[in-house]
Amino acid sequence: MKHPKPSPCRFHAEAPARWYCDDCRLPLCTSCKPFAEQLPLEVDCPLCGSAMSELHPDSEERVSGLRLALGHAIGLPGLAVAAVASLLAAVGFTSIAGLLLTLPVGAVLLALMIALTQRAGEGTSKAPSFGELLEIEQLEYCVRMLPLGLPHAAVLLLAAASGSVALLVVAALLVAALLPLSLMAAVSQETPRAGIDPQGLRRIARVTRQQYLPVAAGAAGLVIIAAPILHLPVAAPLLPAAVTFASVLLALAASAYLGVALRLHRRMLEYSAGVAPIDRPRQPDPAVYEPAMLAADAASLLREKRTHEARLLLGRALTRFPDDPRLNEQFDRLVCTTARPREFRSHLERRMQRLFKSGSATAATALWQRYSPQLDNWVPRVSETRYRLALELDEAGDHQTAFRLLIGLSPDDGRFRHTAEAWMEAARILEESLRDPRRAAELRKVVRQRYPDKAVAWDSRWMQGSSHAAPARRAPAAKVARG
Secondary structure (H helix, E strand, C coil), X not given: CCCCCCCECCCCCCCECCEEECCCCEEECCCCCCCHHHCCCCCECCCXXXXXXXXXXXXXXXXXXXXXHHHHHCCHHHHHHHHHHHHHHHHCCCCHHHHHHHHHHHHHHHHHHHHHHHHHHCCCCCCCCHHHHCCHHHHHHHHHHHHHHHHHHHHHHHHHHCCCHHHHHHHHHHHHHHHHHHHHHHHHHCCHHHHHCHHHHHHHHHHCHHHHHHHHHHHHHHHHHHHHHHCCCCCCXXXXXXXXXXXXXXXXHHHHHHHHHHHHCHHHHCCHHHXXXXXXXXXXXXXXXXHHHHHHHHHHHHHCCCHXXXXXXXXXXXXXXXXCHHHHHHHHHHHHHHCCXXXXXXXXXXXXXXXXXXXXXXXXXXXXXXXXXXXXCCCCCCHHHHHHHHHHHHHHCCHHHHHHHHHCCCCCCCCCCCHHHHHHHHHHHHHHCCCCHHHHHHHHHHHHHHCHHHHHHHHXXXXXXXXXXXXXXXXXXXXXXXX
């Protein structure tokens, strides 16, 4: 691997790196890639788009995985199985005793391989004892998973029954290539049926190819080397016994190594036992994690001063998630710092219109309050937006600004139908909040002259609510505005 040992995140020095891009030399933490640990997806670099390498905080590197595998292989159960298998090789597999013992010894060997793969996949770092292997739960698990070896055993038995040594070697090579995949697939899915699922086997091979291919190549080479030795005359039994002993230990070591591979790739394989230590409760909804990851990628681009790329990314993200608050807030800040004031005002106008139409009046008002001071107290041009903003500001206690917005609405705007209501609201604010009843009366007189019908209707609603609390008196006007 090209990446270094785990180091601090480039953008969060207090957090350890979880992902690393070999091309950009970019270390990122989990905050820079939210939800990534909970997803069976490749994590893309925000700078170049290539797949990032996963750094394992628990030091699960390939070297330590090989060391762990060898530690499993040289435990007492592994040595015992290897010794029995070597005695069987010394007697000869074609003898009566050899034929009677081959199947049970093979079944015990496969059960031990299954146990080692499972334990290594769960992060167990020491070789199992006889007591641990004979526990009821462990025995039940191994017995339940044993059927994964039936297809491989059938291939070997059919090839042996043919009497052809060449066919037997070919069958052994096939088993050497497929058994590691079957073992990983069955353990990761916790069912022996996964060991014969072609789609699942292809997925296992694709995800774990860096670990699987060396194991398969080593197993095939071992078959090629051991095949002529195991067919030596019985007069020379020591060499077949030694080869068998070493082969069994290597098979057990490879099984533990495959378990480490399952743990290394637990996210991509959704290996439930392996992901338990990283506390993944359940896979989040795409509508939750996709906007969060896009926003985090845009933040990384902005920290790298790649403003244009960040703006393009946010633009594409907002076409997919137009209502996501984090993406919109990030885009607002970006436009504010990079665009000219006129462009930024147009952007705010469109944003406030969408927010008011979607019923997010509070968010629209907060947006205006945040950026208006930077734009010389700019107010929206569209009368409808300005009217709704004024009502929200009045509710929030900014009566002076609300009055200024309402009284400034033009009666000549043919697309706005609430001028009379707006001016009557302004009169109400003058009388109730600004303590200027004289001007309020003058303004009502103007409205009654220009809009007699609407003024009467507004007066009746206002008088009807005058016996209630102040918020209740403002309710009719807010209802009109929403209508």
